[in-house]
Amino acid sequence: MNSPNVPPSAPVTAPVVGMVGAGQLARMTQQAAIALGIDLRVLANTRDESAAKVIVDTRLGDYRDLADLREFAKGCDAVTFDHEHVPTEHIQALAADGHAVHPGADALVHAQDKGVMRERLTAIGAPCPAWARVEDLAGVETFAEEHGWPVVLKAVRGGYDGRGVWVCETPAEAREVLATGVALLAEAFVPFEREVAVLVARSPHGQGVSYPVVETVQKDGICVEVIAPAPGLGEEEAAVAQRVALTIARDLGVTGLLAVEMFVTKSGFVVNELAMRPHNSGHWTIEGARTSQFEQHLRAVLDLPLGSPSMTAPVVVMANLLGGPDPDVYSRYEHVMANDPGIKIHFYGKDVRPGRKIGHVTALGTDLDEVRARAHHAVTCLRGPVDA
Amino acid sequence: MNSPNVPPSAPVTAPVVGMVGAGQLARMTQQAAIALGIDLRVLANTRDESAAKVIVDTRLGDYRDLADLREFAKGCDAVTFDHEHVPTEHIQALAADGHAVHPGADALVHAQDKGVMRERLTAIGAPCPAWARVEDLAGVETFAEEHGWPVVLKAVRGGYDGRGVWVCETPAEAREVLATGVALLAEAFVPFEREVAVLVARSPHGQGVSYPVVETVQKDGICVEVIAPAPGLGEEEAAVAQRVALTIARDLGVTGLLAVEMFVTKSGFVVNELAMRPHNSGHWTIEGARTSQFEQHLRAVLDLPLGSPSMTAPVVVMANLLGGPDPDVYSRYEHVMANDPGIKIHFYGKDVRPGRKIGHVTALGTDLDEVRARAHHAVTCLRGPVDA
Incomplete structure (x- = not known):
């Protein structure tokens, strides 16, 4: 019973978003969920995972x-993903149960199966490298006859962060890859000038927005640095890349985020990979865009109006923090923070393993060289001595 | 056992910050803790509270x-507070146990006891209104003889958001307040032009930073709007206010955040209230400053170097969302987000009660009138119909 002087308080039913997976993407989504008062639920393997x-x-x-x-999805207003490994048929089953699953199975399969992705992108006229499904060395050699060596072999399913991609210079190298027995796709090696990524969001009712095109810098197949906006990319070129990404999102029926990784070549953009979730190439948006990719994803999967993707500073650089031999990242906070009071540190609460993505930093400013140097300095310090 | 091909992963011991209280301040601190990989622990009354x-x-x-x-503090690297109601002697006991408590009891008492606060501020030369402890009507009348009516009576302990403050126009009104039996302070009514607040942080090793001076707009004793920076405040005047706040932080030995609420009068600044924790007047910093007040507080209590307090946009306006009769805030998200893709919504996950602070919005831009109008529109919509 309420006292007569205290107005009654009423409980509010918060929207519940269920995210399958509990890695750093779910963890950072929680920061956005807290602000919006959205209840974020995750499906984890263990309570030690980053988001858990x-x-x-x-x-x-x-x-x-x-x-x-099915148990997880009960009571969720929307179900979404922190990774792309949920079997397609399970996603279909959840949708058949009546759950709002974003992205849906028909869209997500394009991020799960590179064969389906290449077929569909080719059909809708999105720029692709030459490609073919290959089953044996003869198939690879036939492909190479037309497109030359090296041939890029890709696992049709399951690859990420450089895993599942092999650049083969010779038939002998291709034979080794074929020996693993995984289903493979051959792609022509693209002599690219650099790599860019376009992150777009699309909501179930069809609204789409695109973030600025960013340049991604890879090392050993892992993204180490993202520069927003992509330096020196003309307005018209950027619009072309954004249109490609928005068209893919629309034609594939993506709901939620879509990251399109592209090669920049002399003759234009070539689509390399798709991801349908918050993406490493969008971590800069936490501080660098008016709406972070994590908030954007929540808005999209709940079919709320999308937020402004505009930048909060002229130049934003995100650098990934990879684990070094000495795991004690925290002991190095002091130096990094003292050195640069404006640097933004993100640490995912994961155990440290050499080479593992354990966090990132973001620097914002006006001068590209200075901002890059700040980000580089911070991750180098945080990683610690390389010979510990 | 690790496979020979997988480098060993090492657990990292994250710093643990314990925050006593689980309201929206602790909730928003969690967003900053997630980024830094700091384990935030809260002491709550129930699992329904905002931060819980x-x-x-x-x-x-x-x-x-x-x-x-004591049980709560075990294993914490620092203990701090989401409110100021922990008894002084308990804080002293925790410190005697060896815990790092920030702010310490000797500092926090100035935010808990307005008598102690006025004595100390007077001693260090900080600008105060005329004041006196009063125990009866005779005391109030003596005070009024010198300083005139109205007399502002304040509960020495326990007031906030306008509670515990009575502006008495007559002895009869003062008698009513005295009849409640709470310990009281009399203060001269300050004919102020407007109210401002200065938020500063100070770390145990003595580093201090000040955020820009903001204007706070109160209605019925509750802050409804914060404008950063305070419009039309000269650089020199702002520096004076910041110096007052930094001096108070230093002289009172504050560790963590200190918010100093001030009246602006014809003859200068007058200190009204102190708070030693993240403060409503600093919510704008989440998007509006390079380092949010919540991150700053975590850095300060862990004695890490403080972050940059610089603004991310020329004008930032925060408006508090007070509960209306219709609790279904979420149903109004769509309109607000569609109307203004750049508005930032914060909802604290609290039950809705008319007049209760249940969230806030932040608008950023360059034109003060436009930014204020956007913030005002958003909270008005979110609050919903007033006659539901």
Whole structure:
């Protein structure tokens, strides 16, 4: 009973978004969910995972198990993903149960299966490298006869961060890859000048927005640096890349985020990879855009109007923090913070393993060289001595 | 056992910050803690509280109970507060146990006891209104003889958001307040032009930073709007106000954040209130400053170097969202987001009660009138119909 002097308080039913997976993408989505008062639920393997450490409604289960997924989805206003490994048929089953799943199975399959992706992109006229499904060395050699060596072999399913991609210079190298027995795609090696990424969001009712085109710098197949906006990219060229990404999102029926990684070649953009979730190439948006990619994804999957993708500073650089031999990142905070009071540190609460993505930093400013140097200095310090 | 091909991963011991209280200030601190990989622990009354909903390491207990506090503090690298109601002697006991408590009892008492605060501020030369402790009507009348009516009576302990402050126009009104039996302070009514606030941070090793001076707009004793920077305040005047706040922080030995609320009068600044924690007048910093007040507080209590307080846009306006009769805030997100893709919504996940602070919005831009109008429009819409 309320006292007569205290107006009654009423509980509000917060929207519940269920995210399958509990890595750093879910963890950073929680920061956006807290602001919007959205209840974020994650499906984790263990309570030690990056997002499970910061999300109260963490459910333990196996994303490959339909029963676990069904239990997880109960009461969610939208179900979405922190990774692309949930089997297509399970996603279809959840949708058939009546759940709002974003992206849907028909869209997500393009980020799960590179064969389906290449077929569809080719059909809609999106720029692709020459490609073919290959089953044996003869197939690779036939492909190479037309397109030359090296041939890029890609696992049709399951690759990420450079895993599942092999640049083969010779038939012998291709034979080794074929020996692993995984289903493969051959792609012509693209002599690219640099790599860019376009992050777009699309909501179920069809609204789309594009973030500025960014340049991504890879090292050993892992993204180490993202520069927003892509330096020296003309307005018209940028608009072309954004149109490609928005068209793909529309034609593939993507709901939520879509990251399109592209090569920049002398003759234009070539689509390299698709991801349908918050993406490493969009971490800069946390501080660097008016709406972070994580907030944008939540808005999109709940079919709320999308937020402004405009930048908050002329130049934003995100650098990934990869683990070094000495795991004690925290002992190095002092130096990095003292050196640069404006640097933004993100640490994912993961165990440190050499080469593993354990965090990132973001620097914002006006001078590209200076901003890059600040980001580079911060991650170098945080990583610690390389010979510890 | 690790496979020979997988480098060993090493657990990292994250710093643990314990925050007593689980309101929206702790909730927003969690967003900053997630980024820095700091483990935030809160002491809550129930699991329904604003911060308890988003913090895994929520402990239930009574902040007035030393045993609960001692159990809570175990394993924390720093203990701090989301409110100022923890008894001074308990804070002293925690410090005697060896815990790093920020702010310490000797500093925090100035935010808990307005008598102690006025004595100390007077001693260090900070600008105060005329004031006196009063115990009866005779005391109030004596004070009024010198300083005139109205007389502002303030509860020495426990007031906030306009509660515990009475502007008495007559002895009869003062008699009513005296009849409540609470310990009181009399202050001369300050004919102020407007109110401003200065938020500063100070770390245990003595580093101090000040955010820009902001204007705070109150309605019925509750802050409804904060404008950063305070419009039309000259650089020199702003520096004076910042110096007053930094001096108070230093002389009172504050560690963590200190918000100094001031009246602007014809003859200069007059200190009205102190708070030693993240403060409503600093919510704009989440998007509007390079380092949010919540991150700054975490850095300060862990004695890490402080972050840049510089603004991310020329004008930032924060408007508080007060509950209206219709609690369904979420149903109004669509309109607000569609109307203004750049508006930042913060909802605290609290039950809605008319007049209760349940969230805030932040607008950023270059034109003061336009930015204020956007913030005002957003909270008006979110609050919903006033006659529901």
